[in-house]
Amino acid sequence: MTGLAALRDPALVLALAEEIRRTATRPWTIMEVCGGQTHAIARYGLEELLPDGLELVHGPGCPVCVTPAETVDRAARLAALPNVVLATFGDMVRVPGSEGDLFLARARGARVRVVASPLDAVRMAAEDRSETVVFFGVGFETTAPAVALAVRQAAELGLSNFAVLVALVRVPPALEAILSGPGNRVRAFLAAGHVCTVMGLEEYEPIAMRHRVPIVATGFEPVDILSGVLAAVRQLEAGQARVENAYARAVGPRGNAAARSLVLEVFEPCDRHWRGIGPLPGGGFRLREPYRAFDAEERFELPSEAPREAGECIAGLVLRGIKKPYECPAFGVRCTPDRPLGAPMVSSEGACSAYYRYRRVGA
Amino acid sequence: MCLAVPGRIRSVSGEGLTRAGEVDFAGAVQTVNLSFVPEAAEGDYVLVHAGVAIARLDEEEALATLECFRQLESAVREET
Numbered sequence: 001m002t003g004l005a006a007l008r009d010p011a012l013v014l015a016l017a018e019e020i021r022r023t024a025t026r027p028w029t030i031m032e033v034c035g036g037q038t039h040a041i042a043r044y045g046l047e048e049l050l051p052d053g054l055e056l057v058h059g060p061g062c063p064v065c066v067t068p069a070e071t072v073d074r075a076a077r078l079a080a081l082p083n084v085v086l087a088t089f090g091d092m093v094r095v096p097g098s099e100g101d102l103f104l105a106r107a108r109g110a111r112v113r114v115v116a117s118p119l120d121a122v123r124m125a126a127e128d129r130s131e132t133v134v135f136f137g138v139g140f141e142t143t144a145p146a147v148a149l150a151v152r153q154a155a156e157l158g159l160s161n162f163a164v165l166v167a168l169v170r171v172p173p174a175l176e177a178i179l180s181g182p183g184n185r186v187r188a189f190l191a192a193g194h195v196c197t198v199m200g201l202e203e204y205e206p207i208a209m210r211h212r213v214p215i216v217a218t219g220f221e222p223v224d225i226l227s228g229v230l231a232a233v234r235q236l237e238a239g240q241a242r243v244e245n246a247y248a249r250a251v252g253p254r255g256n257a258a259a260r261s262l263v264l265e266v267f268e269p270c271d272r273h274w275r276g277i278g279p280l281p282g283g284g285f286r287l288r289e290p291y292r293a294f295d296a297e298e299r300f301e302l303p304s305e306a307p308r309e310a311g312e313c314i315a316g317l318v319l320r321g322i323k324k325p326y327e328c329p330a331f332g333v334r335c336t337p338d339r340p341l342g343a344p345m346v347s348s349e350g351a352c353s354a355y356y357r358y359r360r361v362g363a
Numbered sequence: 364m365c366l367a368v369p370g371r372i373r374s375v376s377g378e379g380l381t382r383a384g385e386v387d388f389a390g391a392v393q394t395v396n397l398s399f400v401p402e403a404a405e406g407d408y409v410l411v412h413a414g415v416a417i418a419r420l421d422e423e424e425a426l427a428t429l430e431c432f433r434q435l436e437s438a439v440r441e442e443t
């Protein structure tokens with residue numbers, strides 16, 4: 001896009017920061033929902049440009065981080081079954097389950113293949129029908145269209161050797177939970193831009209109204225993020241609580257109609273446990289009845305065992321914006337990207353890995 | 364993982380659920396599913412996530428937003 005370089009232009013970034021400083025008269029706490037935004041904030045040092053008292057806290061917007069250890073364990077069990085290949089995004093391979101990660105499972109003989117798209121997994125299944133390809137479907141609403149498309153393609157090709165371990169999550173119920181949680185400090189949200197690209201803004205209206213918080217759909221470049229912050233601060237100072245779009249080049253008010261309708265044809269909302277946050281009513285997607293045959297959990301009998309988590313990890317507090325990564329005693333010491341104790345240190349969107357990569361230790 | 368990357372469509376083929384295109388990401392060309400952006404044509408920019416285009420980027424909106432920030436910048440510069 002012609003303007004991409006401009007979205008990192010230091011002059012514009014500084015002007016926006018100056019305007020934020022002028023607008024903010026009181027301390028405010030704003031949560032950026034998406035881990036991609038957390039990484040951009042850490043990478044470009046955007047927090048240092050904000051006035052004292054204006055705090056950005058990092059949200060749960062990392063699908064890899066909120067996938068329960070139990071689900072990772074199930075994926076590892078599926079991968080170990082004869083004639084099964086588990087296809088997964090690369091980010092999931094290092095996320096610790098109870099008995100280690102998928103990387104370790106592969107070293108023990110399980111078959112795990114990293115793919116860039118669920119459509120690659122469908123292609124694998126079509127090319128060799130003697131094996132079952134299970135796609136580990138982790139993601140937010142951003143990823144749901146690609147997974148829905150894969151299921152529809154598999155249905156049209158009549159692929160009985162394709163299945164999905166569905167671990168898709170929905171963002172609005174998480175915002176609801178954060179706002180209703182004890183000790184909540186969040187006064188406004190920068191909503192995850194690409195989730196809104198797919199789903200639009202409607203789902204946020206009742207949340208903004210009920211909890212009286214501004215919710216601003218925000219992009220991922222430095223200028224995008226600061227313009228989202230500016231919009232939120234302007235609303236807060238004016239006592240407003242509206243849903244606003246600061247990412248109009250990629251977000252329409254109703255999202256992507258074609259993607260959204262396929263997602264809602266293939267999936268329906270269901271209750272889902274978020275790692276670190278707990279059970280969320282409506283917090284996930286599962287396959288609708290006509291597509292249940294593609295549900296790996298229905299097709300394969302998997303024993304369910306209570307997961308074991310590393311005791312020291314405070315991912316839950318980090319994901320809810322209550323603690324910063326460097327407040328975790330293990331941060332950078334016993335927990336590093338090479339030897340992660342928790343998912344937020346693994347994922348390219350996890351808050352702990354953002355702090356480790358761009359800030360090393362401390363603030 | 365919600366990372367979505369902008370790229371420019373070089374060519375389009377197929378239709379329905381298998382509508383696809385060659386998309387140029389700053390020099391690296393990849394095949395991308397275009398079924399969710401039926402309005403996108405050769406030369407358009409799309410936002411791609413997990414091998415699938417999830418939006419056609421609105422260039423007019425992008426330019427309008429930038430123009431608005433440039434005005435802010437000159438206003439800030441004049442005052443300081």
Ligand code: SF4
Pocket residue numbers: 312313314315318325328329330331332335336340341342343344345352
């Ligand atoms: S630093 Fe490691 S152990 Fe601490 S919260 Fe983050 S992921 Fe968990």
